Amino acid sequence: MIKDARFWEKHDDRIRCFLCPHNCVISQGKFGLCSVRINANNALKTINYGEITAIAMDPIEKKPLYRFEPGRKILSVGSFGCNFSCDFCQNYSIAHYRAESRYISPDELAELCRSTEDNIGLAFTYNEPSIWYEYVYDASRLLKERYPEFKAVLVTNGYIQTEPLLKLLPYVDAMNIDLKAFNKGYYKNICGGDIEHVKRTIEESHDKCHVEITTLLVSGLNDSPEEVASIASYLASLDRDIPLHLSRYFPTYKMTLPPTDIDVMLKSRDIARQYLNHVYLGNM
Numbered sequence: 001m002i003k004d005a006r007f008w009e010k011h012d013d014r015i016r017c018f019l020c021p022h023n024c025v026i027s028q029g030k031f032g033l034c035s036v037r038i039n040a041n042n043a044l045k046t047i048n049y050g051e052i053t054a055i056a057m058d059p060i061e062k063k064p065l066y067r068f069e070p071g072r073k074i075l076s077v078g079s080f081g082c083n084f085s086c087d088f089c090q091n092y093s094i095a096h097y098r099a100e101s102r103y104i105s106p107d108e109l110a111e112l113c114r115s116t117e118d119n120i121g122l123a124f125t126y127n128e129p130s131i132w133y134e135y136v137y138d139a140s141r142l143l144k145e146r147y148p149e150f151k152a153v154l155v156t157n158g159y160i161q162t163e164p165l166l167k168l169l170p171y172v173d174a175m176n177i178d179l180k181a182f183n184k185g186y187y188k189n190i191c192g193g194d195i196e197h198v199k200r201t202i203e204e205s206h207d208k209c210h211v212e213i214t215t216l217l218v219s220g221l222n223d224s225p226e227e228v229a230s231i232a233s234y235l236a237s238l239d240r241d242i243p244l245h246l247s248r249y250f251p252t253y254k255m256t257l258p259p260t261d262i263d264v265m266l267k268s269r270d271i272a273r274q275y276l277n278h279v280y281l282g283n284m
């Protein structure tokens with residue numbers, strides 16, 4: 001469904017979107033970098049409001065969240081679009097293409113959430129929830145106001161501006177935030193972003209809801225002992241109890257490097273455990 005977007009302003013004869021740190025300046029009829037926000041007659045619209053491309057009951061550990069409602073299942077939904085361009089994207093068919101979708105209103109989603117057996121809530125995942133903002137906000141808020149016992153979860157790259165993030169956080173119980181590397185070049189060249197904004201999201205969120213972090217270790221790009229130590233010591237400077245998931249990379253989408261070495265994964269876990277109390281390996 002096409003819906004009025006939030007967080008934008010007129011910028012001469014164009015529109016500047018400030019939902020995420022890309023701050024796209026968008027001409028009439030054009031989309032922003034995320035491919036879901038369009039300048040339509042000098043107003044910003046979002047085209048993926050309520051458009052669900054994937055829906056499933058997932059174990060909460062699949063998000064991954066290991067220290068939040070362990071052993072439970074959560075109704076998980078995603079749409080299309082992303083504000084990153086990671087070469088190793090595992091969900092590229094919905095992140096970078098307009099996949100087939102079905103509209104589900106926030107009201108219907110809240111009722112589906114309540115009527116699904118053994119469900120603890122709603123997870124916005126599969127594609128990037130930041131750029132699905134209006135729907136994520138409306139659906140989370142409605143769910144929490146109508147059924148406060150249910151949990152709202154985001155699985156996100158953390159690439160969102162502070163103002164929209166702070167407005168959303170009161171309706172969010174848990175997040176898994178990707179910290180994809182600890183160097184500017186990797187974020188710029190592999191993902192198309194800036195690490196400083198992701199760090200800001202982690203810093204803003206970790207004491208307002210439950211936060212776990214995921215880092216995909218990619219062979220030769222971000223899996224050096226120094227980089228793993230930098231990630232872990234940064235997180236420890238915020239809170240040693242922040243769980244860190246080190247995930248093993250496999251070739252996918254545009255990236256053809258070999259899978260991350262198992263020994264590197266094991267050593268990385270040992271290094272991270274020198275700083276953090278909860279470190280897990282994934283994709284092993």
Ligand code: SF4
Nearest residue numbers: 017020023024032034
């Ligand atoms: S949300 Fe989309 S349109 Fe807005 S700044 Fe980010 S990439 Fe650009």
